[in-house]
């Protein structure tokens with residue numbers, strides 16, 4: 001392990017963090033990346049729409065990424081970061097590990113790439129089908145449900161828009177509000193789009209668990225809904241509160257970490273990339289943001305006389 005301060009500490013080794021780490025290592029920057037193994041898409045069967053790697057298993061994509069970073073001299077530590085702080089105008093300190101093994105590391109730049117946590121349905125059957133026939137991202141998995149019978153579990157202000165988006169791929173859609181009421185205007189919009197509605201509470205998802213094929217949704221009352229897939233939209237939350245500790249502003253529209261066009265947050269020297277920032281939540285977008293962050297972190301560390 002390198003002694004002394006790092007040029008950059010990257011927290012999170014998903015597509016955003018690893019892509020940044022690879023570029024930083026290729027810029028010969030002393031980079032330390034924290035890898036704590038629970039990427040957002042760990043339940044996905046394959047990463048869809050990642051050019052050249054469409055369908056690759058998430059764990060394989062990340063394992064290859066870690067190997068590529070290590071092959072370029074980047075250091076990756078498997079540990080959970082539990083504290084970050086700015087110790088001077090020039091340096092940040094990160095603490096990682098358990099109370100017995102805790103270590104502190106300093107760096108001139110920080111990249112937050114810790115991702116989001118999805119709020120998921122808590123009904124029986126959810127885990128059995130998640131990632132195979134139960135999804136949250138139409139951009140990622142809409143193509144796979146072309147012309148299929150799709151249930152949509154959503155009940156906040158985005159429920160109608162989320163449902164309408166899925167009409168790109170199928171007309172056979174039923175919105176499940178799980179006991180929540182819809183407004184008259186929402187009902188009218190859904191009627192115009194010919195989307196069926198079920199308002200009863202959802203109690204279980206059922207189907208062929210060995211094939212991970214969802215077959216029906218069971219309600220507290222009324223007949224089960226036969227379907228081939230379910231999309232849910234119950235919201236997300238930031239995986240850590242490091243942005244808060246450091247004082248980074250959030251984007252007022254979406255509540256994610258605000259960044260400028262260089263991926264720098266409102267705190268000088270702290271960058272953010274991937275799902276925690278306001279762009280589309282796709283693996284390839286996260287990787288691209290990580291690369292952009294690395295380019296600008298490298299530039300910010302380059303002496304003024306060389307910035308010609």
Ligand SMILES: Cc1cc2nc3c(=O)[nH]c(=O)nc-3n(C[C@H](O)[C@H](O)[C@H](O)COP(=O)(O)OP(=O)(O)OC[C@H]3O[C@@H](n4cnc5c(N)ncnc54)[C@H](O)[C@@H]3O)c2cc1C
Pocket residue numbers: 011012013014015016017034035036037038039040041042043044046047048049050079080081082113114115116118130131136137140141239240273274275276281282283284286
């Ligand atoms: C079920 C599912 C299926 C998906 N399918 C697709 C798809 O088909 N195509 C697509 O493009 N996108 C897909 N996505 C979205 C895609 O996974 C995300 O956009 C992408 O993973 C975001 O990358 P990220 O690096 O920002 O965050 P993440 O991949 O979430 O990585 C963040 C990393 O930071 C780590 N971390 C968090 N806190 C700490 C800490 N304190 N210390 C150390 N490490 C920490 C986490 O453990 C994690 O490994 C899917 C998402 C889900 C949930």
